[in-house]
Amino acid sequence: MSRRVAQIVCAVFGVLMFLLFFSGHPTAKAITLAITTQYWQVIAAFALIVGAVSFVRVNVKAIQRRQDIPFRAIGLLGMISMPVLAIGWGIGGSSPFLWVFENIQAPMQSTVFALLAFFVASASLRGFRARSIPAAILLVSAVVMLLSRSWFESTTSSFLLTASDWLRNYPSMAARRAILIGIGLGSLTTSLRLIVGIERTWLGGSR
Amino acid sequence: MKKLESRHWAFLGLAIVVIGTMLLNLEPDLDVSPDTIRMHAFIDSLPAGSIILVSFDHEASALPEIKPLATAFLRHAFGKGLRPVGIALMAEGTAVGYRLMEQVAAEYHKQYGIDYAFLGYQPQYIAAILSLGESVKQTFPRDYVGHPYDSLPLLREVHKLSDFGAVISIADGNMVTHWVEYGRARFNVTVAAFVTAVMVTSYDPYVSSGQLRAMVGGLRGAAEYEKLIGIGGAGRRGMLAQAASHLYVLALILVGNVIYFTTRSRKGRG
Amino acid sequence: MDFGTIIAGLLTLAILTFLYRDNPIYKLAEYLLVGVAVGYALVIAWKSAMVDLLFTPLFGQGDWSLLLPLILGLMMFGRFHARTSFISRVPLAVLIGSGAGAAVPAMLGPRILTQVSGSVTPLVGTDGLPNWSGLIVIVGVLSTLAYFFFSREHRGSLGVASKVGTWFLMIFFGTTFGYTVMSRMSTFIGRAEFLLTDFLHLTR
Missing domain, CATH: 1.20.5 (Single alpha-helices involved in coiled-coils or other helix-helix interfaces)
Known part of the structure; x- marks a missing residue:
């Protein structure tokens, strides 16, 4: 029963959003605004809360099972401290909330990404081999791109710059364009299948 | 102690190369690419006083690339007398965008609510773009710190997406695609983007088709933009x-x- | 040096210890990061969507049209238990249906049609010379699409086309790899600059 109701709701909202695209009438605009701000945004925010609560539940369960207690505890402490700081001192300019973001979250998060620089270097040594013609094409294209962005004024070979810009703007762009068109066709058919109820995997279990 | 493997030596080599060259404290001059020239010319072409929407569509992980790009762009925009309104379509872009706009605006003695504003974040990006197209005020009834929309004089001049001179997305993922496919296509607003280098090739087809007005990518792009505006920064360093x-x-x-x-x-x- | 810089510097070094191997210091920093990031996202979403779009207009201004979105949102909490998870299908249906409905015109127009029309350029310029680059784009788009066409076996002319498509894809992957290297190096350079300049004061 709930599956049938959900399918009908999905189809109604899908058809409605599709039809609203073609209308400039003030009523159509008002409905679009209501769906996007009142329904879409609000439900998405509730989904975020579900995610945060799940994070707490997973960690509390792990602590109860005595798994990684100090790590789980510090994770929970970090999670709980942010709302507490926001409620206590706000989220503006000199708030502790922003301080934690700028001095704890942002430095760590960007450093986690910086680790990738090292793994890229290691992969270049161990995995980037001209084993076949396509692999050689990939390698040459990457080398031209990197070399062209490694020199400074008047020392860069104009041939290298021209070659790298041409590679990016024509053959590389053409392949990316085909991928975009392919993804577009896939998204289009998936959206239509969702609206008409052929695609039902998102409904999950049988109840 | 564990024995060092070949990857450890590759790691160590990279650390030595990067730290060693940084300790030299040199800022060599560099060529400016056509991409950066196009973006600079586009921002320059916007009349002084234009209100532009600056969307911080990135996570904190991309800050080392995004911050120099956004700083150079905001310096150019404030220096030219443009009036940016900031938003974020990714949660972490909110704090970054708010702080950056505050800092660069202070360099140019700009006043909050008159010369710039920061509206904050909405969680569902496609919904946010579609609702901005109909009403900015109903999408963001209050700004990031809680001022009602109508209490800020700058915001009283804009009602919907098409009232902005341009949308500038500062992004590390595929948010620019949504600005192009939902914002530009439906509400006819000009979109330009400052992106991380890894996203450059993904957006080339949009630049080629004219859907994306201009694009600058990566730390190199930031360095080139800094050169064009004549103010040094993290990019050139x-x-x-x-x-x-x-x-x-x-x-x-x-x-x-x-x-x-x-x-x-x-x-x-x- | 302010306290924030010391904390940021120490946490940066804690994350970098992972380069040697996984260790408790890295793990502690990792868990702290995940926790703080979840808390941060929760606060920002709560303020912007729940307070500004739901609670203030509903309870402050008496906009009762928001009662239904509130009920739908609360139905998401059904996911907390296996027995009640089925009730979260309805709010999910709103999200999925709206997204699919909005995506159809967006995919059809600005994605597929504009990208196809962007590929169709005159093959002979106004000066009478062939437009080789335009030809490369057309061949590249068609051959790459042929590579992704799996409804027929890749033999004969389709096999040749898909092979040419592979070469175009390799050029794309190569340029993307080049830009990925740039991106990752920039991220490390940014962190190295913070450590050398703000934390250790070794550079200007």
Whole structure:
């Protein structure tokens, strides 16, 4: 029963959003605004809360099972401290909330990404081999791109710059364009299948 | 202590190359690419006083690339007398955008609510773009710190997406795609983007088709933009290390291939 | 040096210890990061969507049209238990249906049609010379699409086309790899600059 109701709701909202695209009438605009701000945004925010609560539940369960207690505890402490700081001192300019973001979250998060620089270097040594013609094409294209962005004024070979810009703007762009068109066709058919109820995997279990 | 493996030596080499070149404190001059020239000319072409929407569509992980790009762009925008309204379509872009706009606006003695504003974040990006197209006020009834929309004089001049002179997305993912496919296509607003280098090739088709007005990518793009506006920054400071790290990766590729072909020919003979 | 810089510097070094191997210091920093990031996202979403779009207009201004979105949102909490998870299908249906409905015109127009029309350029310029680059784009788009066409076996002319498509894809992957290297190096350079300048004061 709930599956049938959900399918009908999905189809109604899908058809409605599709039809609203073609209308400039003030009523159509008002409905679009209501769906996007009142329904879409609000439900998405509730989904975020579900995610945060799940994070707490997973960690509390792990602590109860005595798994990684100090790590789980510090994770929970970090999670709980942010709302507490926001409620206590706000989220503006000199708030502790922003301080934690700028001095704890942002430095760590960007450093986690910086680790990738090292793994890229290691992969270049161990995995980037001209084993076949396509692999050689990939390698040459990457080398031209990197070399062209490694020199400074008047020392860069104009041939290298021209070659790298041409590679990016024509053959590389053409392949990316085909991928975009392919993804577009896939998204289009998936959206239509969702609206008409052929695609039902998102409904999950049988109840 | 664990024995060091080949990857550890590759890591160590990279650290030495980057830190070593940074300690030299050199800022060599560099060529400016056509991409950066196009973006600079586009921002320059906007009349002084234009209200532009600046969307911080990135996570904190991309800050080392995004911050120099956004700073250079905001300096250009404030210096030219444009009036940016900031939003974020990714949660972490909110704090970054708010702080950056506050800092750069202070450099140019701009006043909050009159010369710039920051509206904050909405969680569902496509919904946010579609609702901005109909009403900015109903999408963001209050700004980031809680001022009602109508209490800020700057915001009283804009009602919907098409009232903005342009949308500038500062992004590390595929949010620019949504600005182009939902914002530009439906509400006819000009979209330009400052993106991380890794996203550059993904957006080339949109630049080629004219859907994306201009695009600048990566720390190199930031360095070039800094050169064009004549104000140095993190982009230019990092360029020598950037070039050295590229050459280091190229050397590793070369070494890897030499080892591969040597081993293969030995096996072939064996 | 302010306290924030010391904390940021120490946490940066804690994350970098992973380069040697996984260790408790890295793990502690990792868990702290995940926790703080979840808390941060929760606060920002709560303020912007729940307070500004739901609670203030509903309870402050008496906009009762928001009662239904509130009920739908609360139905998401059904996911907390296996027995009640089925009730979250309805709010999910709103999200999925709206997204699919909005995506159809967006995919059809600005994605597929504009990208196809962007590929169709005159093959002979106004000066009478062939437009080789335009030809490369057309061949590249068609051959790459042929590579992704799996409804027929890749033999004969389709096999040739898909092979040419592979070469175009390799050029794309190569340029993307080049830009990925640039991006990752920039990220490390940014962190190295913070450590050398703000934390250790070794550079200007």
